[in-house]
Amino acid sequence: MMTDLSIPTAPRKRRYWGNVWDAVKSTAIGMGITFKYLWSKSVTVQYPDEKLPTDERYRGIHYLEEDLCICCDACAKACPIDCIEMEATRHGKELEWHKFTLDYQKCMFCELCVYPCPKDCIHMGKEYALVVEDRGQLVMDLLSWKGLTEDQKVRIAEAEAKKAAKAAAQAAAQAAAKGGGAKMDAGGGGGGGGGGDSAAGASDAAETEPTH
Amino acid sequence: MERAAPSPGLLQPGQREIELDVRTQDVEINMGPQHPSTHGVLRVLIRADGEIVTAAQSHLGYLHRCAEKIGENVDWLQYLPYTDRYDYLAAMNNNLGYSLAVEKLLGIEVPPRGQYLRTLIVELNRIASHLIAFGTYGLDIGAFTPFFYAFRERELLLDIFEKICGARLTYSFIRPGGVFNDAPPGWLQHVEDFCRQFEKKWPEYWDLLVENKIFIERTANVGIIPRDLAIAWGCTGPMLRGSGVDWDLRRDQPYLVYDRLEFKVITGVGYRGTVGDCFDRNYVRMLEMVESLKMVRQCLDQMPEGEVSHPDVGLIIRPAPGEAYVGIENPRGELGHYVVSDGSKIARRVRVRAPSFCNLSLVEHIMPGTMLADAVAIIGATDIVIGETDR
Amino acid sequence: MGALSQKFEDNVLTTKVDWLLNWARLSSIWPMTFGLACCAIEMMAVGGPRFDIDRFGAGAFRATPRQADLMIVAGTVNFKMGERVKRLYDQMPNPKYVIAMGACATGGGPYYKFGYTVMKGVDRIVPVDVYVAGCPPRPEALLEGLMLLQQKIRRQKVVRVPKVAEIPSTPSIA
Amino acid sequence: MPALQRDTGWGPMQAYFEAARAAHAALSQAGFPVELHQPNLPVFAAEGEAKELAAAHKEGKHLWRGDAYVQLADRGRIVGLCRFLRDQLAYQQIIDVTAVDHAAEDKELWGMYAFLSLTTKLRLSVKTMIPKDDCRIDSIVPVYPGANWHERETAEFYGITYTGHPDPRHMLLPDDWVGNPLRKDYKFPEEYHGISCV
Numbered sequence: 019m020m021t022d023l024s025i026p027t028a029p030r031k032r033r034y035w036g037n038v039w040d041a042v043k044s045t046a047i048g049m050g051i052t053f054k055y056l057w058s059k060s061v062t063v064q065y066p067d068e069k070l071p072t073d074e075r076y077r078g079i080h081y082l083e084e085d086l087c088i089c090c091d092a093c094a095k096a097c098p099i100d101c102i103e104m105e106a107t108r109h110g111k112e113l114e115w116h117k118f119t120l121d122y123q124k125c126m127f128c129e130l131c132v133y134p135c136p137k138d139c140i141h142m143g144k145e146y147a148l149v150v151e152d153r154g155q156l157v158m159d160l161l162s163w164k165g166l167t168e169d170q171k172v173r174i175a176e177a178e179a180k181k182a183a184k185a186a187a188q189a190a191a192q193a194a195a196k197g198g199g200a201k202m203d204a205g206g207g208g209g210g211g212g213g214g215d216s217a218a219g220a221s222d223a224a225e226t227e228p229t230h
Numbered sequence: 231m232e233r234a235a236p237s238p239g240l241l242q243p244g245q246r247e248i249e250l251d252v253r254t255q256d257v258e259i260n261m262g263p264q265h266p267s268t269h270g271v272l273r274v275l276i277r278a279d280g281e282i283v284t285a286a287q288s289h290l291g292y293l294h295r296c297a298e299k300i301g302e303n304v305d306w307l308q309y310l311p312y313t314d315r316y317d318y319l320a321a322m323n324n325n326l327g328y329s330l331a332v333e334k335l336l337g338i339e340v341p342p343r344g345q346y347l348r349t350l351i352v353e354l355n356r357i358a359s360h361l362i363a364f365g366t367y368g369l370d371i372g373a374f375t376p377f378f379y380a381f382r383e384r385e386l387l388l389d390i391f392e393k394i395c396g397a398r399l400t401y402s403f404i405r406p407g408g409v410f411n412d413a414p415p416g417w418l419q420h421v422e423d424f425c426r427q428f429e430k431k432w433p434e435y436w437d438l439l440v441e442n443k444i445f446i447e448r449t450a451n452v453g454i455i456p457r458d459l460a461i462a463w464g465c466t467g468p469m470l471r472g473s474g475v476d477w478d479l480r481r482d483q484p485y486l487v488y489d490r491l492e493f494k495v496i497t498g499v500g501y502r503g504t505v506g507d508c509f510d511r512n513y514v515r516m517l518e519m520v521e522s523l524k525m526v527r528q529c530l531d532q533m534p535e536g537e538v539s540h541p542d543v544g545l546i547i548r549p550a551p552g553e554a555y556v557g558i559e560n561p562r563g564e565l566g567h568y569v570v571s572d573g574s575k576i577a578r579r580v581r582v583r584a585p586s587f588c589n590l591s592l593v594e595h596i597m598p599g600t601m602l603a604d605a606v607a608i609i610g611a612t613d614i615v616i617g618e619t620d621r
Numbered sequence: 622m623g624a625l626s627q628k629f630e631d632n633v634l635t636t637k638v639d640w641l642l643n644w645a646r647l648s649s650i651w652p653m654t655f656g657l658a659c660c661a662i663e664m665m666a667v668g669g670p671r672f673d674i675d676r677f678g679a680g681a682f683r684a685t686p687r688q689a690d691l692m693i694v695a696g697t698v699n700f701k702m703g704e705r706v707k708r709l710y711d712q713m714p715n716p717k718y719v720i721a722m723g724a725c726a727t728g729g730g731p732y733y734k735f736g737y738t739v740m741k742g743v744d745r746i747v748p749v750d751v752y753v754a755g756c757p758p759r760p761e762a763l764l765e766g767l768m769l770l771q772q773k774i775r776r777q778k779v780v781r782v783p784k785v786a787e788i789p790s791t792p793s794i795a
Numbered sequence: 796m797p798a799l800q801r802d803t804g805w806g807p808m809q810a811y812f813e814a815a816r817a818a819h820a821a822l823s824q825a826g827f828p829v830e831l832h833q834p835n836l837p838v839f840a841a842e843g844e845a846k847e848l849a850a851a852h853k854e855g856k857h858l859w860r861g862d863a864y865v866q867l868a869d870r871g872r873i874v875g876l877c878r879f880l881r882d883q884l885a886y887q888q889i890i891d892v893t894a895v896d897h898a899a900e901d902k903e904l905w906g907m908y909a910f911l912s913l914t915t916k917l918r919l920s921v922k923t924m925i926p927k928d929d930c931r932i933d934s935i936v937p938v939y940p941g942a943n944w945h946e947r948e949t950a951e952f953y954g955i956t957y958t959g960h961p962d963p964r965h966m967l968l969p970d971d972w973v974g975n976p977l978r979k980d981y982k983f984p985e986e987y988h989g990i991s992c993v
Contacts, residue, residue, distance in 0.1 A: 041443035075396035098308035123728025126756035128311035147765040148754035291967035318659035330805040337840030381669030464941030552861030
C-alpha cells in the first residue's frame with residue numbers, strides 16, 4: 019500500500035507566540051517519533067559476539083587455490099596498482115612455489131584480478147578483518163605451502179622417469195632404424211608414454227598458457 | 231586585518247572617548263581543514279566582523295588524489311575503481327558516468343536488462359547519498375538524531391549493494407559495456423522489500439527534521455542563491471533546482487532508460503522561506519528521495535530478462551580514437567566525464583567535471599553578509615564531497 | 622601521570638595500579654572526528670546505529686584534538702594535509718594513539734603508483750599503533766582495530782619501568 | 796551521418812551534432828574563424844570495426860568517433876566567442892574548462908570549453924589550440940563567472956596562464972609545488988618537504 023507522500027501546503031505566517039507554539043509542537047512530534055522506537059527491536063549488531071553473515075559475492079581478503087594456479091601473471095597485470103607479486107620455478111608441468119604475495123597496503127579490493135584468471139583460482143574471500151600492529155604484515159603471502167609437496171615430487175619423478183624411458187625408447191628406435199628400420203615401433207612407444215599420465219589434469223594447460 | 235583594533239583606555243590626543251556597547255573587530259577564522267561541520271577536509275578562511283561574515287575564501291586540495299593523472303596511466307578498465315573514489319557517497323553514479331563516456335567511444339549499446347539494472351541501482355545509490363546529506367546536514371546545524379535514522383536506512387541499502395557487487399562503499403559494479411554481474415536470485419525482491427520499508431520511514435524524516443521549527447529557523451531565508459547567480463556560476467543538481475530552475479539531465483537529456491520512467495523534477499518553491507535558500511536545497515533532496523523510490527519501483531516492474539552486458543567488451547578495452555563528453559545527473563549535480571582516446575588501451579585524458587567543485591565555487595560569494603553560524607548551514611546545504619572537489 | 626610515570630619496579634602494587642590505569646584508558650578512548658575521505662563514511666557508519674562504537678566506550682567523537690586520545694586517520698593523506706595531520710597529532714594530549722584506517726593511510730593505497738601528491742603512509746609523519754587493511758575497511762574491521770588497540774593499551778606500563786625490549790621503537794618523524 | 800534508429804542510452808547524440816552544426820553556422824556568420832569537426836565513424840560500431848580502424852591508421856587516415864566540436868582558429872577571440880554564445884545562442888552555463896596535452900613532443904595544448912544551454916537543452920564543445928611556448932589565453936571569467944575555478948585548476952595542472960583571471964592562485968596543489976602534473980612530460984617528484992614520495 020502506498021503511503022501518502024504528498025507535501026502539505028505551508029501554513030500562514032505566525033507571530034511570536036505562534037512561533038513558540040510551532041517550536042514546541044514540532045519538537046514534540048520529533049520526540050514522539052524517537053520515543054516510538056524505545057520499544058522496537060534494536061538494529062545494533064553485537065560485534066564481535068554476533069557477526070553479520072558476509073554475502074556470497076563479498077569482496078574481502080583474497081584466497082588462492084594454489085594447486086590450480088599456473089603462475090601466469092594475468093592477475094598481476096590486471097591489477098591497477100601492481101600489488102600482486104608471484105614467483106615459482108617450473109619443473110616440467112609442476113610448479114615449485116616461492117611466493118605469491120598480495121600487498122594490502124595498496125590493494126583496493128576492486129576484484130579486477132579475479133576476472134582474467136584462466137584457471138579461476140584467485141578469489142575474493144569473505145574475511146575482512148585484517149588488523150596488524152606492524153605495517154609489514156600487510157604484505158600477505160597467499161600460499162598455503164611453499165616449495166614442492168610430496169605428491170608433486172612423486173609426479174615429477176614419474177614424469178622424469180617417463181621422459182627417460184621415452185628418450186631411451188627413442189634412442190633404441192633410432193638404433194633399430196639404423197640397424198633394420200622399424201619406425202612404427204618407436205612412434206607407438208612414444209604415444210603410450212604420453213597418454214598414461216593421469217595426474218596431468220591440472221597442469222595440462224600449463225604448456226599452452228603464457229608463462230611467467 | 232588592515233584595520234588596527236582600538237585599544238581601550240589609550241586615547242590619542244584630541245580623541246574623544248566613545249563608549250560602545252559592543253566593540254567589534256575583524257577576525258580571521260579558519261574553518262577547517264579539520265572541522266566538525268565541514269564535509270571532509272575543506273578549509274574556508276572566513277573574515278568576520280563580530281558575528282557577520284565579511285569575506286570568505288575556500289582553500290581546496292587537502293584531498294587531491296591525482297585521479298586525472300592516474301586516468302592517463304592505467305587501462306580503461308583499471309581506471310574504473312578510481313571513479314568510485316571521487317564521490318564516495320555515490321560510487322555507482324560515478325561508475326556510470328565513466329562507463330557511458332567510454333561506451334560512447336566504443337559505439338555500443340548496453341542490452342535492456344543492463345540498462346534497467348543500471349538505472350535501478352543508480353537511483354538506489356542516489357537515495358543512499360541523499361540520506362547521508364540529510365543526516366549530516368542535521369548534524370551540522372545541531373540536530374544529532376536524524377544522523378542515526380539516516381544511517382539505519384542506509385545500512386539496508388548497503389546490504390543491497392553488497393549482495394549484488396560485494397562491496398559497501400566502493401562498488402566498481404557498472405563497467406563499460408554493462409555491469410559486472412547480473413542480480414543474484416532474490417535480489418529484486420530484496421529491493422522491493424526495501425522500498426516498502428523506506429516508504430514508511432520517509433515521513434518520519436520529514437517530521438523529524440524538515441518540519442522542525444528550529445531547523446526551519448536555521449535554514450529558511452539563509453544563504454539565498456538567486457536563479458541567475460546559480461546559472462551563471464555553473465551550479466547543477468539540487469543546488470540549481472533549489473533555486474527554482476527546472477533542470478534535470480534525467481529528463482532533459484535522457485540517458486539510460488529515464489525517458490521510459492515517470493518522475494517529477496523537484497524544484498525549490500520557497501516552502502518556508504525564499505526560493506533558493508538552504509531550506510529549499512534540503513527540501514529538493516528530501517523529495518528527490520521519493521522520486522527515486524518511484525523510479526526504482528518502475529524499474530522493478532519493467533525489468534526485462536536477458537543479458538546484462540555487451541558481449542564484445544572484454545577486459546582490455548580499445549575504444550575508437552576520438553573524444554566524448556557525457557554528463558549525468560549525480561546526486562550532487564552534473565558529473566561530466568570527458569575522455570580522449572587515441573585508440574590504444576590507455577586513455578589520453580580523463581577529465582572529471584565534478585559537481586561539488588562547481589557548486590562550491592559559488593559558496594564563498596554568497597557567504598558575505600550572513601551570520602557566522604549560517605556559514606555552516608550554507609556549506610552543509612551545498613552537500614559537497616571533498617573527494618570530488620579535489621579529485 | 623607526569624612525575625610518577627615509569628619510575629617504579631615491578632611489584633604487586635604497581636602491577637595492579639597499571640592494570641587499573643590501563644583499564645581506565647582502554648575503556649574510554651575518545652576518538653577525534655577526523656574524516657578525510659571514503660573511510661570517513663565507514664567511520665561514521667561505525668558511529669551509526671548498526672555498529673555502535675559506543676559499546677566499546679569510544680563513541681565520544683571529539684571535534685578538537687585537545688580532548689581526544691585517538692586519531693583515526695580515515696582516508697588519503699596528501700602532502701598538503703600531512704602538515705595539518707602532524708599539527709593535530711601534536712595537539713593531542715598524552716597518551717595518544719593512532720589508527721591508520723584503510724589502504725591509503727597505511728601505505729598510499731591505490732594512489733601508490735601515480736599519486737604524486739599522496740603520502741605513502743601516514744606513519745611517515747605520525748607514529749601509528751594499529752593498521753586496518755581494506756579499501757575502505759568494513760566497520761567491523763575498524764572495531765577489530767579498536768579491540769587490537771585496547772589489547773595494546775592493556776600491555777602498557779604506566780608507572781613501572783619498562784624493560785628495554787618492551788620500549789616500542791617509534792618511527793622517525795619527518 | 797545516418798539518423799539514429801534506436802536510443803543510444805548515453806544521451807541525445809543527434810541533437811548534439813545538430814547543435815554543433817548550428818553553432819558553427821552562426822559563429823562563422825558572425826565572423827569568427829571557426830571550423831566544424833564531425834566524427835567520421837558511425838555512432839554505433841559495426842562488425843569488425845577494429846580491423847577497419849587498424850587499416851585506416853596504417854594509411855594515415857584519421858577515423859574517429861564521439862562528439863562534434865567547433866574549433867576556434869584564433870585563440871585571442873575566445874572571450875568574444877563566449878559572449879556570442881551566451882548572448883546570441885543562449886548557452887547560459889559553462890560546464891567545463893579544461894585542456895588536453897596529447898604527447899610530450901606536441902607543440903600545442905588543446906584548450907577545451909564545454910557549454911550547456913538550459914533553454915534549448917543542447918551542449919556544445921569548443922576547442923582552441925594553445926602553443927606550449929606561449930602558453931597564455933584570455934580568461935573567460937568576465938563572461939562566465941563559473942569558469943573561475945576551472946581555469947585556476949587548469950592553469951596549475953597545465954601551466955596555462957589565463958590572462959585577466961581575477962584570482963590566479965593555486966587551486967589544488969600546495970603553493971610551492973613545482974611542475975604542471977598533467978603535462979605528459981611531468982616528472983614525478985622525489986620528495987616534498989623532506990618526506991619521500993616513493
